[in-house]
Amino acid sequence: MLREERFDHIISLLKRDGKVAYDLLSAELNVSEDTIRRDIETLHSNGLLAKVRGGAILPSRNPLSFQNRTAYLTEGKDVIALKAQQFIKKGQTVFMDGGTTICAIAAHLPLDSNFRVVTNNQALIPILSKFKEIEIIVLGGVYNRNTETNTGVKTCEEVKHYVADVYFMGTCAVQSKFGITAAINEDGEVKQAMLNSSIKKIALSNTEKLDGVHSFKVCDMQEIDVLITDIPSDDSRLDAYRNLGIKLV
Amino acid sequence: MLREERFDHIISLLKRDGKVAYDLLSAELNVSEDTIRRDIETLHSNGLLAKVRGGAILPSRNPLSFQNRTAYLTEGKDVIALKAQQFIKKGQTVFMDGGTTICAIAAHLPLDSNFRVVTNNQALIPILSKFKEIEIIVLGGVYNRNTETNTGVKTCEEVKHYVADVYFMGTCAVQSKFGITAAINEDGEVKQAMLNSSIKKIALSNTEKLDGVHSFKVCDMQEIDVLITDIPSDDSRLDAYRNLGIKLV
DNA sequence: ATTTGTACTGCAAATAAATGCAAATTTGCA
């Protein structure tokens, strides 16, 4: 039985009865009480239940607000988010910039993700807060209401204080010849700073953005190590990028 | 059996049961577990499933709830918030640090407020966002889930880049003899940095915090220009502060 | 105060994942 199955079982029992107990769960699932204890600890540290002596109960107020989720959990972004996970290893430092695709990655992370995020994306903070093992470092700067990011000279300066193992770059437009381009130059400048301070550079693009162009050039395609899209990696639409030696996922 | 056939098999099994396990698949398809592992790795990197220890599950099974942030509008804080407004003039630069009292100030501002806020308070951003004329500058740093503030050396460094006309300091404990003290020293350090870079220093305290003491000393009372509380300014409980020459509101 | 059930710690065994390598298989091309 997978650990996740036990999670499901615990949660659904909790929803049915309002409470669960270590001893009963242990007998029911044929694992030791310690294991149940650790499961409940994990679920608790992700805010899915409230731990009490002898078991767990439903959290006092559980506002499973789905309105919030829907904004960035659309088809293609789901796929990109799942594909992205494999590039994050425990203990690493990860740059994440702005955009809803980046938020989708965060929303789909495994419950026990353990790494450090350095970001200028304000919308990411409440999402990441749920993952208790993730260290969140915020890059300050001038806040932009539309993009929900902090940008400007200060932000770019801040970026230089870090070296990231991985950089997940949300993109506005990706094109094999003109490279990656942005609509807002403040955002583009942060992207350039992050490129300069990261080891593995991963660009994220859904099909609509693919082969698009904006006016502010961020970088050439060759600077990118991996391109994650919402279509199968062997799709012919990606041939131009494959020929540039970019790993496609 | 072709690799694609195995893929099909895995996916349909996943759709039927919501999960698949390496060992079962291996036995069922007569290939080694390593092969199944690699198949699932491939499917994962195409975003078709979510990998977990021992197998894989459907991507949708990641239940995440989102926190609400509306616990900052209580009694005394309303009063303090309204009293605070008079100190902000159009075009000024204002430091605002952490705490729910600060959030209350923001929530009560007139809609046409026009000034610049420099803050390390993440909870403040969504509140301030609705005031279109307010420029928001975020101070980055290490994000603290409990206080919803960014703190640390980087934050303090950032503060030095600004000079504020007014600093609204949220307090944990205020006492005429021991001055202002904080429970968390990271927060205290940011407060000290802000004190050093601001012209008018305004401390905010509700009656519960008044005359309290914590272990990290932020500053003496004499450093404060104005003390805003939720009780009338001529209340005898404030005599000790009045005698120190602090303006009471 | 004593008893009973619960929680935490460290540890060792079991289990799973990642890695490297060689054999087997498929593919591309003349």
Next chain:
DNA sequence: TGCAAATTTGCATTTATTTGCAGTACAAAT
């Protein structure tokens, strides 16, 4: 078809994680 190159597969080894257990500390109930 024949052959080399590339890919896939299974296996052995190493590394990491999970699990159950024993001991102990702790808290509540009698």
